[in-house]
Amino acid sequence: MYRMMGAMLMSLAVALLIGPKLIARLRKLHFGQTIYELGPAHQQKQGTPVMGGLMMAAGILISSLAFHPARWKGAWDYILPLLGVSFLSMGVGFADDYIKAVRKRHEGLRPLQKIALQVLIAAGFSLYCYFHPQVGSRILVPFVNVEWDLGIWYLPLMTLTVLFIVNSSNLQDGLDGLLSTVSAISFSGWALICALLIALAGADNPEVSGVNTIGVFALSVTGACLGFLRFNRYPAKVFMGDTGSMLLGGAAVAAAMLLRRPLLLILLFFTPIMSSVSVILQRYYFKLTHGKRIFLMSPIHHHFEKKGYSETQIVSMYAGITLVLTLIGVLSVCVK
């Protein structure tokens, strides 16, 4: 447990320490946000530096490597894929942000390039989990406590899950402090799930080291999000960019899959998923009705903005929803 606490505090400290320098550096490089012309009235945000996600990345990398149980021989089978999926996903987002920033246009990577890279990461990680002795093709269904063997279907289903979660996280990131607040709560939830699993198994059980590693990683993400939030809360001095949002999405899905509980993402990562679903619904409804809309604007947080809610009100609402659902998800692992 000391490892988890240490990882959180170190990650928080790293993000807070390098924050001001990183922001100054990004400003100097003119890596500012080019605000999408069709969005709600956010013109005053033009030029706010993006790629603040690098601050979180530094915190997560340093603290999770410093505090994971490295002496345990299986530890690397957990920490490497966790960091791998997170940082490779971040790489795609970073390429996107970088191209946008350098070429000063709204579009970054071409959609096909982006998807192809993400599919590679997603398929690779699904294969890894499939052959991991402690993971495999069986996922746990919350509440009913049933193991569900997906067999070979694990591979395509989990590949789609990774793609869906990483892009959901990316879609959620659109208001000051929104994704960072939601993620701070959600990753606390993953860590608490790890703590409960360890308590239920008994700390002496050798299998708990893997779970402990995931807990250390999860709290390093929480710490990083809270450090980042110091600069990202309304009015934001920096945005995380696709760099940050894809990092967080990758981290969430990696933790969930290694814990064999991808279904819990529906609770712990509900609001990002809701963002994705709102975009999909809007698009299909628009096509079906030849031009009608369900929401004033999608993702749904912009709908609330157009309805007159302020950014901080929407963040408060999303945080409340996330807290309630995360608590339900965490407590669900105790149900027998």
Next chain:
Amino acid sequence: MYRMMGAMLMSLAVALLIGPKLIARLRKLHFGQTIYELGPAHQQKQGTPVMGGLMMAAGILISSLAFHPARWKGAWDYILPLLGVSFLSMGVGFADDYIKAVRKRHEGLRPLQKIALQVLIAAGFSLYCYFHPQVGSRILVPFVNVEWDLGIWYLPLMTLTVLFIVNSSNLQDGLDGLLSTVSAISFSGWALICALLIALAGADNPEVSGVNTIGVFALSVTGACLGFLRFNRYPAKVFMGDTGSMLLGGAAVAAAMLLRRPLLLILLFFTPIMSSVSVILQRYYFKLTHGKRIFLMSPIHHHFEKKGYSETQIVSMYAGITLVLTLIGVLSVCVK
């Protein structure tokens, strides 16, 4: 665990449902806030209804009675003192709010009346815990896992603790959404501590029913805070008043003492305690130096306001600090 989830959801629903009617009713009765003339520029808040805490009280009362394990014969030994301390503390706050609202003056109960009533509640509850077979005079020291037998000193020390916590909670309540956000996180922490203690003991252990009752109560408070926050977030439509802040303070100290972990309040209830400490420091420093101040204004959240932070920034900061310290407190119960 289903009981805890149910209590949270029901409490949230009750607060959300009665919220609009309660606010309308308070407005009609002209139970509006009389803003303290010496405070920061909050004049636009003049007339915002107080006593919104009644919304939380209804949620907590209904849901914790509905979901606590009533069939277990010892259940009432936990739920009655929890509700007793919370609602009696609330009663003092309510009397204060009521007198202010009806007489339209800034001061409510006379300080001596207030303290006398609080001492009665605090001493009564300390005596109750002292003679409770599962509580007694031994408190647990976090991290080192040592039991510390306070003996007869338990009574005066815990009486002071109750007084200190209830009034700290009251002092913290000064910005839109501040105490409700902090409490939502903090009481989630108490519930998760209960869940971890149950997991560590094994759910079949008969002693866990008491812990389960505290968990149900704690999540009913979290639900109530989140429901209330719907109306209390910036810009606030209602304030909780002393009614609400003393209710929350009473609830926190009651849960902590029945879990024999009052020292964990330093982590889980850190920011309210910080508010109190800032007031005490300010007062002593002022007296010692004959007129100098440490903070621009106390409690310390007004200091931050005077420094130019917005209300939502301060709430975000306090929430982050509370989340970090609550996670450390929760994980500390697993340390062996």
